[in-house]
Amino acid sequence: MRTVFWEENQLKMIDQRILPGRLEILAYTDHKSVAQAIRDMVVRGAPAIGAAAAFGLALAGYESASTSTPDLLADLRAASNVLKSARPTAVNLAWALDRVMRVASSANGNADDLRAAVLDEAQRIADEDVEINKRMGEHGAALINDGDTIIHHCNTGALATVDWGTALGVIRTAHEQGKRIHVLVDETRPRLQGSRLTAWELEQYGIPYEIISDNMAGYFLKAGKAQKCLVGSDRTAANGDVANKIGTYMLALAAHDNGVPFYPVVPISTIDLSLASGDLIPIEERDPQEVLGLEFMGERVTPPNAKARNIAFDVTPHRLITGIVTENGVIYPPFEINLKKAVLGQ
Numbered sequence: 001m002r003t004v005f006w007e008e009n010q011l012k013m014i015d016q017r018i019l020p021g022r023l024e025i026l027a028y029t030d031h032k033s034v035a036q037a038i039r040d041m042v043v044r045g046a047p048a049i050g051a052a053a054a055f056g057l058a059l060a061g062y063e064s065a066s067t068s069t070p071d072l073l074a075d076l077r078a079a080s081n082v083l084k085s086a087r088p089t090a091v092n093l094a095w096a097l098d099r100v101m102r103v104a105s106s107a108n109g110n111a112d113d114l115r116a117a118v119l120d121e122a123q124r125i126a127d128e129d130v131e132i133n134k135r136m137g138e139h140g141a142a143l144i145n146d147g148d149t150i151i152h153h154c155n156t157g158a159l160a161t162v163d164w165g166t167a168l169g170v171i172r173t174a175h176e177q178g179k180r181i182h183v184l185v186d187e188t189r190p191r192l193q194g195s196r197l198t199a200w201e202l203e204q205y206g207i208p209y210e211i212i213s214d215n216m217a218g219y220f221l222k223a224g225k226a227q228k229c230l231v232g233s234d235r236t237a238a239n240g241d242v243a244n245k246i247g248t249y250m251l252a253l254a255a256h257d258n259g260v261p262f263y264p265v266v267p268i269s270t271i272d273l274s275l276a277s278g279d280l281i282p283i284e285e286r287d288p289q290e291v292l293g294l295e296f297m298g299e300r301v302t303p304p305n306a307k308a309r310n311i312a313f314d315v316t317p318h319r320l321i322t323g324i325v326t327e328n329g330v331i332y333p334p335f336e337i338n339l340k341k342a343v344l345g346q
């Protein structure tokens, strides 16, 4: 089953808020509810968000009563802005919406032809995502040795994409190649994408794993008990700085200090050449309740009047990165030159 898919004129998505307790599919028929689902993290992970938003735009086409193509295009443009504003850091969101809008603007025929063209392009984005992830899996798996223990942060698997996954996709490919791998799963505070979602996926793939709290990673790296770190990315700047789930930077620092290779696994759609460095990447700050509402032994962990910050992403500077795995191969420093070549095919 795909994480995000189109069925019976509806967008259907696995509800990631309630996993691993329950596996439920929610159906969407309007773009505003899709934007809300992205905001609420029913769907999350950069490529999954991009595909969901593209299908959201297809829904906007069917919601619109416009019979002329200029009017329909105006409605789509408005819907695209609503969807784009759902979350700021993952560039795949804007990338997918801009790609669908480009197709819509150049489509021939009447309003219904335009609606069909928008849906086709959304479907193409979803299908391509799976194929791209498989290619990244092959390139990345070549870096993994039999017997490696890998530290993984957040969730970058089938759930973060349309299917297969980015960093977790590399782990799956290496596992399918027969390499014996052990995964140390960062639990990934505060939304627990590691202990809830990555562990759930690894369980199904039969890949051995142990969950560690985020602050244990340094211990394992220093003790020589992990040979690689694999993470995803929500946006990668032109110089190779990588924005990813909060805590990635600390993991990269500890990996670097201990000489452990650190690889982000990044579809080309996640590379934003318009930003010279990671300092320019917009960083999402979410509701403090996601930090304050955590429970321990059935009790809320914080005093009633406690305040909190909830920064959702951080930027790992390129100097801490060994190589960036893309569908076009593994990119090594100097990233400024080699990323551009990978993106523009030069």
Ligand code: MRU
Residues within 6 Å of the ligand: 044, 045, 046, 047, 090, 153, 154, 155, 156, 157, 160, 161, 166, 167, 193, 231, 232, 233, 234, 244, 245, 246, 312
């Ligand atoms: O806040 P989330 O769960 O959407 O964050 C997801 C991540 O940080 C992933 O590592 C990233 O999207 C890339 S993986 C496909």
